[in-house]
Amino acid sequence: MIISSVPAITLNLQHHSSNPHSTSNDPYLRRNVISLLLKNRRNPKHVQSIHGHAIKTGTSQDPFVAFELLRQYCKLNSIDHATKLFYYTQNPNVYLYTSLIDGFVSFGSYTDAINLFGQMVRGHILADRYVVTAVLKACVLQRALGSGREVHGLVLKYGLSLDRSIALKLVELYGKCGILEDAWKVFDEIPERDVVASTVMMGSCFDCGMVEEAVGVFNEMRSRDTVCWTLMIDGLVRNGEFNRGLEMFREMQVKGVRPNEITFVCVLSACSQLGALELGRWIHAYLGKCDIAVNWFVAGALINMYSRCGDIDEAHVLFDGVKVKDVSTYNSMIGGLAMHGKSIEAVQLFREMLTQRVRPNGITFVGVLNACSHGGLVDLGCEIFQSMKRVHGIEPAVEHYGCLVDILGRVGRLEEAFDFVLRMGGQADDKMLCSLLSACKIHRNIEIGEKVANLLSEHSGIDSGSFIMLSNFYASLGRWNNAAEVREKMEKRGMIKEPGCSSIEVNNAIHEFLSGDLRHPERKKIYKKLEELNYLAKLEGYSPATEVALHDIDDEQKELALAVHSERLAICYGLISTRPFTTLRVGKNLRICADCHAMIKLIAKITRRKIVVRDRNRFHHFENGDCSCDDYW
Ligand SMILES: [Zn+2]
Ligand SMILES: [Zn+2]
Structure with missing residues (x-):
């Protein structure tokens, strides 16, 4: 105990020190300890010193002292000290339980909070509304439906079901766990439905993805x-x-x-x-x-x-x-630079962050590893990945492994990348497998590509995007049977291809286009522009890469299907509705295809426009016949 550094406390407590093992309920001692605590609560070492003296003076078992000490430890994020204090306290009361449960919740240890509540119930300590609200908070944050239901049962047993804050937490819990029906049931029983209660119910509807229900609740609210x-x-x-x-x-x-x-x-x-x-x-x-x-x-x-x-x-x-600047400010900027292919700048900023002693977190590493991947900075990327655990004490998660696989895949180190995937076993997600498959396709490595394709098709959580990727991979090898099989599987599961959709902002309004869209009021002009550009692009040597489209339509149709990919329509609309030389900014929900990429490079050259396209993965800055991604995306 560093009591010598706090002489004032020492002086105050010295003449009261007595037998360390005795307990004291002396109200004077108690008041003394509590007022000291309140005066010195900002410094963890002072709180520890006071705790030490409370033990020596025998006041540490006093319920008020124990409660106040525990509260201060929790406030200082010293959850270990708080836990120790709790377990040294004989017969902790419901307030002490509440305090530690709250502490666990703010520390993010939701399971500990829930377990402690269970311990309390088994110890036959009667729960009050505060402790129930506290444990429900943990259940909500942990999405612990089972435990939440048990607590709900106790709420009914203890007759606490009319308590507003408990009911609201239950509504939130069922909403977060996707059981909207039960959320409604609890909500319907709340006697006074004010703006707060309705807001919670609305949030639960949104959590379950029931947008119209949420809007309904919103519309019914009086204020x-x-x-x-x-x-x-x-x-x-x-x-x-x-x-x-x-x-x-x-x-x-x-x-x-x-x-x-x-x-x-x-x-x-x-x-x-x-x-x-x-x-x-x-x-x-x-x-x-x-x-x-x-x-x-x-x-x-x-x-x-x-x-x-x-x-x-x-x-x-x-x-x-x-x-x-805190870690999230840096994360936003590093992530932004990575998306725009400004890899070196992103890495530099990461280094600056370290010299400024801002501690990176998992999101920081996703950003900086993405930057390395987009910029082809292999060695640097591997080095930074290695440093995660060794230097920064952060265990790499699936998304970090995904970045690493991406980094290796891009430069054609496919064996190493595949090795990583194998080492991850079942943890490899389909995003990771897709990025490796795409690398195999680019580097024309059929052997590894096949292995990855097999893993991907066995993957349980495979989505429509991955199916398309798989089918395209087979199609690029001319293996039409396999490609057809994949699409059949996809149809059987009732999945449809997410339609390509692009948007462009013109005069403060967002215009959205689907593939081959004919809904826009200016469609005639748009398609005329498209035709004109196709003609000019062909003069520049453009020939449509029909491989990317599906094989079972004839060439002319293929050309047509490619020509009307949504980003082209958005760009044509931008061209006819803005002044010359205005930069066009287009957003697309899927990855841009190779053919559109080649075509937009030419459009930028022909029209002398800067065209910025954001696809699912990154930004492409097209200018004068080139793209900032150097054709690697
Ligand atoms: Zn396209
Ligand atoms: Zn590009």
């Missing part, structure tokens, strides 16, 4: 506050309804409800997903008008928005302007 509006926008954005999220934001303004910083972060996220740069800029300006400070939280969202909308330079300006 709506900022929290409620924000949750509505967030729910829409989380469920992929970005445009509706933005509409809601406009409606919120019309109704005169003041947005807070979380509202702005949600709206900025919608803009990033849609690639709505102009709107994003406007929201950035509007932030200032609402007197919302650009702290690290908002700055991260703005950096994400600018980089995901294709304006990496503006993202950098913002990043430089943030005075106190």
Whole structure:
């Protein structure tokens, strides 16, 4: 104990030291210890010293002292000390249990929290509403449906089911666990349905992906506050309804409800997903008008928005302007640079972060490893991967292994990459297998490609994107039977190919196009432009790569199917509706195909435009016949 460093405490406690093993209920001693604690609570060492003295003076078993000590340990994140104190306390009461359960929850040890509650129940200590709310919090965060149901049973047994905060936690729990029916049941029994209760129910609907139900709850509410509006926008954005999220934001303004910083972060996220740069800029300006400070939280969202909308330079300006940068600020910027293929800059920023003594986390490494992968920085990537555990104490997760496999695959070190996949056993996910398969296709390695394809087709969680990848792989080898088999399997499982969809922002409106889309009011002009570009591109030596399309349609049709991939329509619309030399920014939900990539390079050259395309994986900056990805994506 470093009691010598806190002389004031020593002085106060000295003349009360008595037999260390005795317990004391002296109210004077108790008051003394508690007031010392309150005065010295910010320093963990002081709290430990006071704890030591409480033991010596025999006050540590006093319920009030134990409670206060435990509370302070939890506040200081010293969960180990808190746990020790708890287990040294004889007959801990319900308050002490509540305090430690709360501590476990804020420390992220949800299972420990749930187990401790079980221990309390088995010890026949009567639960009150506070401890039940605390354990339900843990159940919600852990998505522990089974334990949650048991707690619900106890709630009914103890007659606590009318308690509002318990009922709300139960609604949240069932929503998070996807049992909307049960969430409704609890919600229906809440006597007073105010804005808070309805907001929780709305959140549960969104958690279960039931957007229309959530909107229904929202529409029935008589009054709506900022929290409620924000949750509505967030729910829409989380469920992929970005445009509706933005509409809601406009409606919120019309109704005169003041947005807070979380509202702005949600709206900025919608803009990033849609690639709505102009709107994003406007929201950035509007932030200032609402007197919302650009702290690290908002700055991260703005950096994400600018980089995901294709304006990496503006993202950098913002990043430089943030005075106190934390790990998430760095993560946003590193991730943005990686997406834009600015690999060296991303790695440099990572190094700067380390010299600034900002501790990286798992997300940081996904960003910097992605950068290495996009830039073909193999040795550096491997080195950084190795350093994760050795230097930074972070255990690599599946996504980090995925990056490594990607890095090795890109440069054709396919054996090593496959070795990694094998070593991971069942943990290798289909994203990882797909990236390796794509590498095998590019490097024309049939042997490993086949092995990967086998693993992929046996994979249980395989999605439609992976099926398409697999079918394309076989098609590229001319193995039509296998390709057809894969598609058959896909049909049997009732999966449909996710339709390609591209969007472009023109005059603050988002225009969306599907493959071969004929719905746009200016379709005639768009297709005329497309025809003209096809003609000019052929003069430049472009010949459509028909291999990427499916084999069972004839060549002319194939050419047609390629020619109307959604990104081309979006680009043509951009060309006819903006001034010459304006940069076009297009977002696409799938990976751009090789043929479109070749074609857009030529379009950029012919029209002398900069064209920025964001596909599922990264950004392509097309300019003067070249792409920033150096044809590797
Ligand atoms: Zn295409
Ligand atoms: Zn590219």
